[in-house]
Amino acid sequence: MHKRQAARIRVNGIVQGVGFRPFIYRLAEQEHITGWVQNSSKGLIIEAEGRPESIASFIRQIKQHPPPLAVIREISTEIIPEVGYSEFIIRQSAREQEQLVMISPDVAICQDCLRELFDEKDRRYKYPFINCTNCGPRYTIIRDVPYDRDRTSMASFPMCPSCQSEYDDPRNRRFHAQPNACPVCGPQVQLLDRKGQSVDYDIHQLLLEGKIVAVKGLGAFHLAVDATNAEAVAELRRRKRRDAKPFAVMVKDLATAHEYCFIDQYEEAWLTSPSAPIVVMRSKFNEELAGSVVHPGLDTLGVMLPYTPLHTLLFDAQIKVLVMTSANISDEPLITDNREALDQLKDVADYFLVHNREIVNPCDDSVMSVCPEGSPHFIRRARGFVPRGIPIPINTDPVLGVGGDLKNTFCLTRKGDAYLSQPWGDMTQFGNYQRFQVGLERFKRMLDVEPVTIALDMHPDYQVSRWGRQQTQYRQIEVQHHHAHLAAAMADNGLGEEVLGLICDGAGWGTDQAIWGGEILRGDYRQFQRLAHLTYLPFPGGDQNSRKPVRMALIYLYSVMGEKGWKLAQKHLPDLSWDEQEIIIQQINHSRNWLYTSSCGRLFDAVSAALGVCSWNSYEAQAAMQLEALAQPGIMEGYPYRITVEKGMYNMDTGPMWPELMRDRYKDNVPLPVISGKFHQTLIAMFTETLMKVREDTGLNQVVLSGGVFHNQILLRGIISALGGQGFEVFYHQQVPAGDGGISLGQAVIASEVTEKCA
Numbered sequence: 082m083h084k085r086q087a088a089r090i091r092v093n094g095i096v097q098g099v100g101f102r103p104f105i106y107r108l109a110e111q112e113h114i115t116g117w118v119q120n121s122s123k124g125l126i127i128e129a130e131g132r133p134e135s136i137a138s139f140i141r142q143i144k145q146h147p148p149p150l151a152v153i154r155e156i157s158t159e160i161i162p163e164v165g166y167s168e169f170i171i172r173q174s175a176r177e178q179e180q181l182v183m184i185s186p187d188v189a190i191c192q193d194c195l196r197e198l199f200d201e202k203d204r205r206y207k208y209p210f211i212n213c214t215n216c217g218p219r220y221t222i223i224r225d226v227p228y229d230r231d232r233t234s235m236a237s238f239p240m241c242p243s244c245q246s247e248y249d250d251p252r253n254r255r256f257h258a259q260p261n262a263c264p265v266c267g268p269q270v271q272l273l274d275r276k277g278q279s280v281d282y283d284i285h286q287l288l289l290e291g292k293i294v295a296v297k298g299l300g301a302f303h304l305a306v307d308a309t310n311a312e313a314v315a316e317l318r319r320r321k322r323r324d325a326k327p328f329a330v331m332v333k334d335l336a337t338a339h340e341y342c343f344i345d346q347y348e349e350a351w352l353t354s355p356s357a358p359i360v361v362m363r364s365k366f367n368e369e370l371a372g373s374v375v376h377p378g379l380d381t382l383g384v385m386l387p388y389t390p391l392h393t394l395l396f397d398a399q400i401k402v403l404v405m406t407s408a409n410i411s412d413e414p415l416i417t418d419n420r421e422a423l424d425q426l427k428d429v430a431d432y433f434l435v436h437n438r439e440i441v442n443p444c445d446d447s448v449m450s451v452c453p454e455g456s457p458h459f460i461r462r463a464r465g466f467v468p469r470g471i472p473i474p475i476n477t478d479p480v481l482g483v484g485g486d487l488k489n490t491f492c493l494t495r496k497g498d499a500y501l502s503q504p505w506g507d508m509t510q511f512g513n514y515q516r517f518q519v520g521l522e523r524f525k526r527m528l529d530v531e532p533v534t535i536a537l538d539m540h541p542d543y544q545v546s547r548w549g550r551q552q553t554q555y556r557q558i559e560v561q562h563h564h565a566h567l568a569a570a571m572a573d574n575g576l577g578e579e580v581l582g583l584i585c586d587g588a589g590w591g592t593d594q595a596i597w598g599g600e601i602l603r604g605d606y607r608q609f610q611r612l613a614h615l616t617y618l619p620f621p622g623g624d625q626n627s628r629k630p631v632r633m634a635l636i637y638l639y640s641v642m643g644e645k646g647w648k649l650a651q652k653h654l655p656d657l658s659w660d661e662q663e664i665i666i667q668q669i670n671h672s673r674n675w676l677y678t679s680s681c682g683r684l685f686d687a688v689s690a691a692l693g694v695c696s697w698n699s700y701e702a703q704a705a706m707q708l709e710a711l712a713q714p715g716i717m718e719g720y721p722y723r724i725t726v727e728k729g730m731y732n733m734d735t736g737p738m739w740p741e742l743m744r745d746r747y748k749d750n751v752p753l754p755v756i757s758g759k760f761h762q763t764l765i766a767m768f769t770e771t772l773m774k775v776r777e778d779t780g781l782n783q784v785v786l787s788g789g790v791f792h793n794q795i796l797l798r799g800i801i802s803a804l805g806g807q808g809f810e811v812f813y814h815q816q817v818p819a820g821d822g823g824i825s826l827g828q829a830v831i832a833s834e835v836t837e838k839c840a
């Protein structure tokens with residue numbers, strides 16, 4: 082008899098719904114190990130008995146080759162007395178215990194399923210809902226926990242005997258695959274016309290003819306149209322009343338993606354990852370693509386690969402690139418329901434490709450760009466990532482951060498992890514506000530938490546803050562918008578000690594009633610102090626200015642250059658009527674009660690409009706994005722600026738830049754790409770110089786970067802490299818968006834700190 086040993090192994094992380102237990106089962110068989118595996122509140126527990134070398138190899142393989150979707154945070158092993166098991170089994174777990182395990186986001190179709198999808202002999206040949214333990218829908222179909230079929234929208238599809246036997250067999254790659262289905266027992270698609278009548282057309286043919294097809298996907302309806310057909314794409318814009326906002330495209334495969342964009346190894350890795358996000362990359366301006374209507378005025382293109390079998394089947398030899406855009410009308414909620422789609426899109430889509438599996442949790446596609454060193458830069462964190470937990474450096478009773486009014490997400494914490502929701506959109510839209518509330522209840526149930534503290538933005542008029550103030554059952558704290566940005570960036574990077582924060586943002590309510598947005602703060606999760614800001618500018622008209630960059634151009638020109646500036650505006654801002662100009666000037670001169678702003682976003686708007694690049698934002702940040710797209714790379718020279726000290730704070734003033742900028746543009750005919758490059762460089766130099774002064778005053782050398790303006794890659798890369806060159810330690814967002822989609826994380830860690838203090 083060989084010597085035997087017994088070990089208890091605990092595995093923490095994402096280990097549920099990712100095929101971990103069958104993986105362990107097969108590994109145990111292979112290594113002749115007996116014992117059992119079970120899910121528990123502390124992750125996965127294994128008891129393994131066998132020869133010492135087998136157990137060592139068993140543990141090594143768990144560490145080195147876990148299932149593709151598993152994320153192992155920690156493995157611990159202890160030697161225990163031998164029981165003498167005769168076989169290896171998968172133990173059923175106690176339901177309530179399973180709730181503390183993380184729920185998996187949705188997963189893009191895997192290679193094995195793709196192969197079967199196109200195998201004529203396979204029983205799932207061309208079946209649009211093929212999936213397995215390693216791929217398929219998760220979060221978007223889950224109603225409740227623990228995650229099993231009864232609690233998903235697959236509950237209404239009882240498995241046929243063939244599917245059931247796969248599901249029951251630990252050796253099968255569909256063992257415990259909750260959404261397992263086939264053409265006999267699973268969901269079905271249907272093609273409908275505008276009247277909702279079933280029609281029998283070839284979908285490829287319709288797309289080839291330039292028809293607009295509403296497609297029910299994983300987390301919402303999309304509108305699909307041939308992206309090489311300029312007329313069809315223009316028609317989609319007309320019907321959707323969407324002037325210029327870039328459309329993302331879905332391409333047949335990776336090779337096709339390479340035809341349209343410059344793609345580096347990291348971008349490729351994200352594109353093909355199980356999360357399958359939209360990756361925004363540099364366009365090749367391939368003439369086959371109807372570029373001028375797909376992404377007008379921009380040098381980047383958002384691309385994704387087909388992530389469900391249904392999407393895969395939309396493509397063929399002729400259809401290789403489709404505009405694939407969320408079907409909802411501008412700021413309204415995502416469309417998830419068949420009847421809703423037929424009703425709301427009757428004047429937009431020609432046909433409807435629907436199916437009978439319910440979308441439980443609406444979830445838009447995630448959007449990111451990829452940093453040169455490979456980390457993701459989220460513009461929208463949603464499908465494929467939500468509801469995965471983000472480890473945070475504080476572990477207290479559960480708290481809730483309710484987010485802001487734009488791109489709202491909320492954030493719940495549970496035992497050292499933060500769970501961010503998908504974005505709910507603009508909270509002033511009632512439909513979004515309702516979805517937010519439904520989503521919050523579901524998250525609380527899924528995570529089995531009830532917050533003790535709730536953190537909200539101190540903005541007096543945010544809808545979501547008003548809602549928060551009514552939740553009197555919780556301890557409440559109000560958080561300044563840019564303090565939340567700073568804390569979000571700290572938590573995103575696992576920092577705990579006081580840091581400096583450079584926050585370049587659109588708008589946030591300041592403690593002095595002004596609209597902040599170009600700020601240097603020092604702070605941690607407890608407190609913050611404002612050390613520097615962009616020069617205050619009168620802000621007559623408030624929020625409407627963010628839709629009309631041309632107003633900001635006049636406000637800047639007049640504030641900086643007086644009458645001379647107004648003359649320039651009269652000459653070079655034809656998109657601002659004489660009347661409107663007069664009203665703005667009067668308001669600036671005659672009122673003492675105007676709001677003031679230090680917004681960095683509005684500065685970008687002003688420059689973009691003053692240069693004649695973009696006068697009106699038909700979508701958020703259009704003027705800034707087009708200005709960035711223009712910039713010539715490699716410009717090192719900037720414009721003059723001024724740093725002064727006022728009321729104990731540094732005042733970062735772009736005043737001296739304006740006369741030169743206007744001269745470059747309208748007198749010396751300097752090319753726009755050069756002017757744009759110089760403007761970016763000006764900000765980089767001004768922020769770096771101010772941070773150096775601030776470092777000298779405070780002795781702090783770590784800088785976090787946050788705020789929506791950091792979606793601008795030239796500014797982000799430029800600041801990182803300039804600060805790095807001065808010996809700063811620089812941190813930026815990698816797990817949540819730099820914009821307002823990330824502030825709920827900051828609010829939550831600040832609330833955690835308060836909760837800890839009160840405990």
Ligand code: ZN
Nearest residue numbers: 191194213216
């Ligand atoms: Zn699969």
Ligand code: ZN
Nearest residue numbers: 241244263266
């Ligand atoms: Zn079946």
Ligand code: FE
Nearest residue numbers: 586589820821
């Ligand atoms: Fe913000």
